[in-house]
Amino acid sequence: MNQRRILVTAALPYANGPIHMGHLVEYIQTDIWVRFQKLRGHNCTFVCADDTHGTAIMISAKKAGISEEEWIEKIRQQHIESFNGFDIQFDNYGSTNSPENKELCHQFWTKLKEADIVIEKDVTQLYDCEAETYLADRFVHGTCPYCKSENQYGDNCDKCGHTYSPTDLIDPVSTLSGSTPEIRTAAHLFVQLEKFHDFLNEWTQDGNHLQKEVANYLKGHFLGEPLRDWDISRPGPYFGFEIPDSPNNFWYVWFDAPIGYIASTKQWCDKNNENFDEIWKNPETEIHHFIGKDITYFHTLFWPAMLKTAEFNLPTKVHIHGFLTVGGEKMSKTKGTFINADMYRKHLNPAWLRYYYASKLGSRLDDIDLNLDEFVNKINSDLIGKVINLASRTAKFMKGESLTAEYPDDGGLFEHAAKQGEQIAASYENCDYNSAMREIMLLADRANKYVEDNAPWTLKKDPDRKNELHQICTVSLNLFRQLVIYLSPVLPELAEQTGELLGQPVEHWDESQKPLLNITVNKFKHMMKRIDSQKVEDMIEESKVPDETEAPQFNDSSEPLEKEPLEAENCNFDEFMKIDLRVARVVEAKEVEESNKLLQLTLSLGGDNNFNVFAGIKGVYNPEDLLGKLVVCCANLEPRKMRFGVSEGMVLAAGAGGKEIYILNPDEGAKPGHRVH
């Protein structure tokens, strides 16, 4: 096989917080791919770095009362430790705030200028005078200029969906200082991406550089119209690199971040005496980027354009994955499903997560779900019950004994599994780890059946059949080792342990093709524990934090009151008490066919005390949703004859009407029939 020269990158984590389970999808996915390539004998280098520039870093450092440099170094160390804990093995882990990166940014910049695609334009932005910084969209809140919803972000409104510029916001507030920002104008530098349109059309659609759905997406969303100029500078103060020919302007973090891939490679080359140009300038070298779907367009439009201009290799492939959900939902701090890498490690074994992710990951950019029950189940049944069990049920019969000198007849099991190797390798290559894992487990099933059918435990009892026993165990342990080799990109530690058991380290994929013979089997040590689901629960429990963003803020709008001002005359106590308000249960609810507003409700005050009410809430509430609910009603309202029957009361609801109707619910504990005083 020809040895391929491959450079692999994973996205640079932002130096603003710890690594969490969502990040790990990518780093585990990438690490598996890299380990696979290395196991196949290819010359593969895996680089990454911390992404360290930008306003958010400045703010965090300021809050922590330390310099930006101190801050990013601290975070970088944390990141490295988390990655180590998950067996994610970078060949180099750099930082975008490095001399190598600065130097490369200059190189790129020179080329962009030479290509005459940089222009200057004025940008009007909000400026926080207290924090002395321009405000990115997400650092401004205010009232939506379209629907007047309060407390909306600077770029679009949650409520009405309109997009706008932060300068359009009514009553803008800086989230940094709480002060009112002022509008300032500054010159920014832009790259005219449109000049690359033809090139990008071709690069994104041909050559298999992108997954098909990504190519389609780009075609429909960006490439269908002129590409907008890309703003790549920020006026100071800004933590980053100052642009050489544009004093007090800094490269935007997204300009220098991808260049960080190259800078990290450069660092690695310098440390290991490798030829840098062989990697980034020789088109024979494959460049593979692994990223999440959120940063697709930086990597599929700007980045290829920059590389082309600077005359570096273009990516061979950008592998894009989806997001992680936990239990089918977005990770949530309040629910304890926002789990940090270190928290996971405190409770659970990283190898389990590596296997679980592998069993879920395919080559497409679908989101993957971490279902905790499935997680426990899969690990216990696949890894412990099938794979490791194979060794633990046979190895101890062979402790200190030697495997046979010739490979016994196993009915073609080993050969079959060896043949499957190419299939499994193809799945790894294509990032279809899920199908690779499926294949491997199928092989594990066959192997276990072999042990079952040949019952070595019976042979063990008869000293005359020792030879037979050795044969059975030679087969079993070889089948086990074969599986471990196939799994080793996912489970490097298991491969190591197996190497120790059999006195022969796992070093190359092709070792799966030939049985190991005539070697002494060492004492079997437990290789992996099964998951105690209690530990998973403990982890969730400990991850729960009160969510600051969901903390009550009590900044209610005055709008409802303005719509319906306090105009009613005062009433005295007796007048108030004339109205008999009761808690009632909805025991029946149905739509009134002929009416477009009415639901017919049967309310119960307990016992047989039912009465009929028509409520104008059709279209707002579904009858089935109301069934069983407690409501507050006026029980002594004069019955009123309506077109559809007699209404004997009224259900209390708040709101302006139309779709804005909110039925009042009594607090927990109230019972049908209770009077409201």
Add this chain to the structure above:
RNA sequence: CGCGGGGUGGAGCAGCCCGGUAGCUCGCGAGGCUCAUAACCUCGAGGUCGCAGGUUCGAAUCCUGUCCCCGCCA
């Protein structure tokens, strides 16, 4: 008709490109084994492959229509 993805036994998925008796894992039921970390093996129940048409000797698979779900700071 915005774009993309998807709807297959209780759950999660494969099969669809290249039509030919519907498969895997888990769960469930019965039995077996007892070497192994309550594991493993065998057998079984359970699906009109979203719905409706069409092509075909034959459709989960191809075509058309339709409904529903999800994502589109991919």
